[in-house]
Amino acid sequence: MxxxxxxxxxxxxxxxxxxxxxxxxxxxxxxxxxxxxxxxxxxxxxxxxxxxxxxxxxxxxxxxxxxxxxxxxxxxxxxxxxxxxxxxxxxxxxxxxxxxxxxxxxxxxxxxxxxxxxxxxxxxxxxxxxxxxxxxxxxxxxxxxxxxxxxxxxxxxxxxxGPYGTSLDHWSFIKRALDKRPYVVIAQDGRSRFxxxxxxxxxxxxxxxxxxxxxxxxxxADDPLTVAEIGARIFAVMGHEAEIITFAGPSRPDGLGFNPWNVPEPIVFSMDKARAELGYRPAVPYDDALRQVIEWAVPAVSEAGGRWQEVFPDLIDRHGPDVWFPYAAEDAYVAGATR
CATH class of the missing domain: 3.40.50.720 (NAD(P)-binding Rossmann-like Domain)
Structure with missing residues (x-):
């Protein structure tokens, strides 16, 4: 003991x-x-x-x-x-x-x-x-x-x-993998960093x-990945193949291109002080942290009958209910781009 x-x-x-x-x-x-x-x-x-x-x-x-x-x-x-x-x-x-x-x-x-x-x-x-x-x-x-x-x-x-949170921005990509979406459309050229x-x-x-x-x-803070890099890492951890399609400028009113890290200028925290003063190193690599939260979030949403809004109410409070998964708008955008 x-x-x-x-x-x-x-x-x-x-x-x-x-x-x-x-x-x-x-x-x-x-x-x-x-x-x-x-x-x-x-x-x-x-x-x-x-x-x-x-x-x-x-x-x-x-x-x-x-x-x-x-x-x-x-x-x-x-x-x-x-x-x-x-x-x-x-x-x-x-x-x-x-x-x-x-x-x-x-x-x-x-x-x-x-x-x-x-x-x-x-x-x-x-x-x-x-x-x-x-x-x-x-x-x-x-x-x-x-x-x-x-x-x-x-x-x-x-x-x-992480597990047990009432907000999970990564759900923007996790649910797409669960839904087997073949692509995701991201604004700001996918380069936003938050x-x-x-x-x-x-x-x-x-x-x-x-x-x-x-x-x-x-x-x-974690390593300062771009939104496109975060999406790619989540898809890889979940064994899902999807194309990441980007366009310049902000997301559109119908939700096309939306993601919760959608900022025009990069926001990055320096970790130099924690490393220098305390010898900080991440205890859990980024992909392992993703696995931990995915292994908690997916069953939690399933137990809620798929009502992810009840599991992550803070997502709705911050961004509203309508911008998260505009699949019809994405399909129309990709179809137009391939004509």
Whole structure:
């Protein structure tokens, strides 16, 4: 039996980052507690996900005193669901009470336009006084980094992918392979680049931060593949042959050419700092990360009767329901191009 001589608490522990991090930390010898807001029978038992050393508790972060009591004395606290400066004020009270803190942020905090390629962690973040997601994350970061004596690592992720997520941009290609589509049509010449982050590799960087506590900000993203390259890798992993057809400019109103990474200018995160400071290397190669999420997503959608919108509701919230799989428009476009 593994001896767990260090203790970690993961706020939002039953989400996709939380589960991946729990697996990584238990393998490293931590006893892990998953904190979650609502009852989760699938994660509430010791040994959840087949892992020794995991327990689960229900905690409401709106009750700051109860939250702090639950976190007190842990060697590591990981917060996957901190979004606002109020959450930052809560976490700031952990200075001197826990060994170290890792907080998940987002690359959405970077000021645009004019982003460099790649974007270093030193690039300015937005400072607008609004209540939207990027402004909230940026204010959260500032609050934590200004707290004396708080060893907090802030990780700026790209678009997450991994098992148990409610959003999976890669579904744009996975479903096409399942539907045996002979081609996919992509806008922007298929050259768009937008950062993605495999949760297994986010978990790896969390573990490295825990080994060397400090106050820092780090990007965490996969290799900066183009949309066309992502599609080709997914099709290859799934053993599906399909032609990738591209055209210049943005996607069309009927959805032709749409993909969730459809940006006119490349957005790429620098990983130099994580490599230099912590020796970061991806724990899971990109194709293996794809296999992990495909092996989870395909049965999950099947169990939902094929209603992928119920499995990935955040995709609909971000992009709407009508642009994802415009097969008739693709067929008409390809037929016209081959005349």
């Amino acid at each position: 593994t001896v767990h001589d260090r203790r970690a608490f993961i706020i939002g522990g039953t989400g996709q980052i939380g589960r991946a991090t729990a697996a990584r930390l238990t393998a490293a010898g931590y006893a892990v507690t998953l904190g979650h807001r609502r009852p989760r029978p699938d994660a509430a038992k010791p040994g959840a996900a087949g892992l020794d050393g995991i327990t689960s508790v229900q905690v409401d972060r709106a009750d700051t005193e109860a939250l702090l009591r639950a976190l007190d004395g842990h060697d590591l606290v990981v917060d996957t669901v901190a979004f606002t400066p109020l959450h930052g004020a809560q976490l700031a009270q952990l200075a001197g009470r826990v060994g170290s803190l890792v907080v998940i942020s987002s690359g959405a905090v970077y000021q645009a336009p004019g982003l460099p390629v790649p974007i270093p962690e030193t690039w300015p973040t937005i400072e607008r006084d609004t209540h939207d997601y990027p402004a909230g994350k940026a204010a959260l970061e500032r609050r934590l980094l200004a707290t004396p004596g708080l060893p907090v690592s802030i990780l700026r992720t790209g678009v997450l992918h 950062p993605t982050s495999a949760v297994a590799n986010v978990a790896e960087l969390i573990h490295l931060c825990a080994r060397r506590p400090g106050a820092r900000v780090l990007n965490v």
